[in-house]
Amino acid sequence: MDSILVRGGGELNGVIPIAGAKNACLTLMPATLLSEEPLTLTNAPRLSDIRTMTELLGSLGAEVASLQGGQVLAMSSHNIHNHTADYDIVRKMRASILVLGPMLARDGHAIVSLPGGCAIGARPVDMHLQALEAMGADLELRDGYVHAKARGGRLTGAEFEFSVVSVGATENALLAATLARGTTVLKNAAREPEIVDLAQCLRRMGAQIEGEGTSTITIQGVDRLGGATHPVVTDRIELGTYMLAPAICGGEVECLGGRIDLVGAFCEKLDEAGVSIEETERGLKVKRKNGRVNAVNVTTEPFPGFPTDLQAQMMALLCTANGTSVLEERIFENRFMHAPELIRMGAQIDVHGGHATVTGVEKLKGARVMATDLRASVSLILAAMAAEGETVVSRVYHLDRGYERVEEKLGACGAHIERIAT
Template sequence: MDRIAIIGGARLEGVIPISGAKNSAIKLMAASLLTDEPLRLTNMPRLADTRFLGRLLQRLGTEVEEREGENGAETLLHTREIVSGIAPYDLVRQMRASFNVLGPLIARTGQAKVSLPGGCTIGARPVDLHLEALRTLGATIDLHEGYVYAQAPRGLIGAEIVFPFVSVGATEHAMLAAVLAHGETVLTNAACEPELADLADCLNKMGAKVTGAGTPTIRIEGVARLGGATHAVIPDRIETGTFALAAAMAGGEVRLTRTRSDFIDTLLDKMEEAGVGVTRHEDGVTIRRNGGRLQAVEIETDPYPGFATDLQAQFMALMTLADGESVIRETIFENRFMHAPELARLGADISVSGGEARVRGVEALEGAPVMATDLRASVSLVIAALAARGETLVNRVYHLDRGFERLEEKLGACGAQIRRVAGDSESED
């Protein structure tokens, strides 16, 4: 299994183009099940997760073609007919978001059998809200032997769905199902992430009638059918924030392009509070750090537009070298401090109690072998390694490949001493 080797101490100088948003792309791909016409997605990231979902969609009947368009990578998806309504465990287990094919399958064919996605290293992340939303829309849901059996032979019926707490996945799933339901659906206490608005924009291009996406109340007027469309995936705000933090950690000056700084305003405000130079541009943001120690700051994760839980691990890495004690509170997922012990292997001083971590800045980090535990934790180790003395070897980087496109290439082009090393899986077990 591959590893990534980083020799720390190199300052970063240059430009990093940001890829399309993973968390948007995979839901847009699922939307292709809702129509028998082609859906063309541009600005597509090339990731393990998008390829996992592509294989599942092909099993269900979608023709999936990855190709290079005039403006970069694009994917053409065409589901002329659903050839199978079964999403098996061996495919769903590889990526939780693939569970979101359930809603489109029910909406288009009236039935589906989809495996439950199973556990997650960063918390339970149950699908109860997904299933309750589909029940509210009129689907009959039964659970047997790890599978969800769903039926709505006469079609889904519009309804009011009130989420007890904000859930991005459940909001997206309900939207994907409700666009073909009879009548109006109102989603209350909906998630407000930019990916929700992106999904709604795409669905509306396909002929749906969705308003309010990006606000706590989304209204969906069901239509009889959807057609094809061409849609550009929004920039990845988590990748944007990750490279911003990498630049701040290593020092130097890096311009992030093909993205939107307003997607990560909360992060950028905290980085400025810590002493990082930030300049916002129309097409991105420039990050500068030209000497001087950063200041410790306090953060608490919250649903958008709050501080993103998917940037918490990366921010913790930055705080390991800050002056003073920073407090990081995780309110979204339990078990999301598994990167803390690995950062400690590099010399970080971190104590964790429940949903709170205290990071006492140290003078320097030292390179060491470390182990990635999940997608965002793995890249936090890369960020820390950029400033550590000597070499750091990050194991289990298949986590990174799920969500970061050409990570080594993008950092290496700015001067990072980073390379991928082939390794055998036995030594990582």
Template sequence: MDSILVRGGGKLSGQIPIAGAKNACLALMPATLLSDEPLTLTNAPRLSDIRTMTELLSSLGAEVTSLQEGKVLAMASHGPINTRAEYDIVRKMRASNLVLGPLLAREGHAEVSLPGGCAIGARPMDIHTDGLAKMGAQIDLRDGYLHAKADGGKLKGAVIDFPFASVGATENIMMAATLAKGTTVINNAAREPEIVDLADCLRAMGAQIDGDGTSTVTIQGVDRLHGATHRVVTDRIELGTYMLAPAICGGEVELLGGRIDLLAAFCEKLDAAGISVSETENGLSVTRREDQIRAVDVTTEPFPGFPTDLQAQMMALLCTANGTSVLEEKIFENRFMHAPELIRMGADIEVHGGTATVKGVSKLKGAPVMATDLRASVSLILAGMAAEGETTVSRVYHLDRGYEHVVTKLRGVGADIERIKS
């Protein structure tokens, strides 16, 4: 099993190109099932999760061709569609559940295994299935599969009130509603940029969608969707992660393709901690204003709040801050599993339920540590870049799910980092 070796010390300088958003692309790819015409995605990230979704779509009868070294995905679903999403593929990734809505909308029935993914807490499917049930789907859970069938073979528009703003459920219902009969209204919809990106793509395919980016999304069903070409939005989580690199190590780094509007709440916390973020012609420039980071409190919230997917990386920054920081995790339980690994590096962290108290220390020390999930893995790399000595991060297969060429990108701005093949 591969590991990543990081030697701490030294300021960073240079540019890091930011890829297309993993979470956006994983929602955009199943949209090909909604039309028998080609859908082409540009600015696609080159990640193992994208390959998993490619495998899943191919198993359902879609054609997916990777072009331009993986940056372009040419897809088509013009042949017979298989409506059973098998466990052996779905178990690898939570986003696999996003084929449920498109399959129901196009074929009127589907069998989709319950999904897998990072072990960061329960993310139940009931909000997805309850919404689809209001649209006329009959759904039973048998043998680990969701067996879904649209009443009369076609979904119908409905008013759906989510108990909380779920990104995945909003995406699933949006796609299902594009081909449903009548109007669907999603109340308490997720507002993330990835939702807007999906709506933009669906509109390019002929869908009628209004209100994306707000808490109420309205979809008027149409008879069919056509082909389109769509550019995947910038990955705001990769952006935020690499913004923290010069914040932790010092120096100045330009993030190519970065936009403040994607991470406004995150940028506010960086400013409070003593980090300057400024717009450039090509993206964002990040530099640390003072020798030591100032302690700040962080509470994760749905967009436009502080992203849960940047909580672990922010904790790495605050480990050496001047003072005590409190991080409150309100999105997922079990998302402080990186804390014990940071403690191995000398961090002073106490976790009680959904709250972590971080008392800044003068210096972290390199140590062997183990990644527990995708975002935790990169937080340990960031911590290692600021630590004295060598840090070895094991189980980095998590990393490959969400960050393309992380070693190359960090080495390009001066980090002493290498991947050790097993």
């Protein structure tokens, strides 16, 4: 099993290209199930989760070709011969549940295993199922699988309000509603850029959608969708992660393809902490304003608030900030599992329920640490680059789910980082 070895010290200077968004691509790929015509995604990230979704779609009969080194995905679902998403594939990744809505919308029936994923909270699929039920789906949970059938063979438009904001449930309902008979209105819908990207792709395929990016999305169902070519939106979480690298280590890094509108609340907190962000023709240039950063308080919220997927990385920055910070996690329980590993590196962190109090120290020290989930893994790498001595981060298979070529991107800016077999 691979580990990442980091020798801390030294500033970062250079450019880092930001990939297409993992969470957007994993949502866009199941859209191929809605049409018999080809769907091509450009700017796709090269990640293990993308390979898992490719495997899942292939098991259903879809054809997925990875072109141009994996940055282009050419898909066709003209021959869907299987409507069962098997546990052995679905268990690897929560986004697998997103094949349920499209299969149900197109062919009126589907059997999908309850999903797996990383251990950062329960993250149930209740609202996915409730939204589909509102559109006329008969659902039965049996032996760990969701058995779904559309009454009368086709879903029907409905008005549905999510009890809490859920990105995945909004995506599944949006996908399903495109081919439903009549109008669907989704209230208290998620507003994330990945939702907007999905709606734009579906519109290219012929869907009639209004209101994406707001809390109310209206979909007028159509009889069929066609093919399209669509560029995957920039990964705002990878963007925020690499923006933190020069903030933690010093130096100046330009994140190619970065946009402030994707990470507005995050940028506000960086500015408050004493980090300069400059828009350029190619992206965003980031550096410290003046020496050690300042402590700030952070509360995770649905978009456009501070992203939960940047909480662990922000904690790494605040470990060496001047003063005491409080981070409040409102999205997922169990999402401070990186804190004990940062403490092994000399951080002063006190976790109590959904709050973590971080008192900044002058310097972190290298140690052997273990990644517990995707975002925790990269937070440890960020901390290690500013620590004294060597740090070995184990269980980096988590990292490979969401970050491509981390060693190459950071190494090109001066980081001493390498992948080792352990």
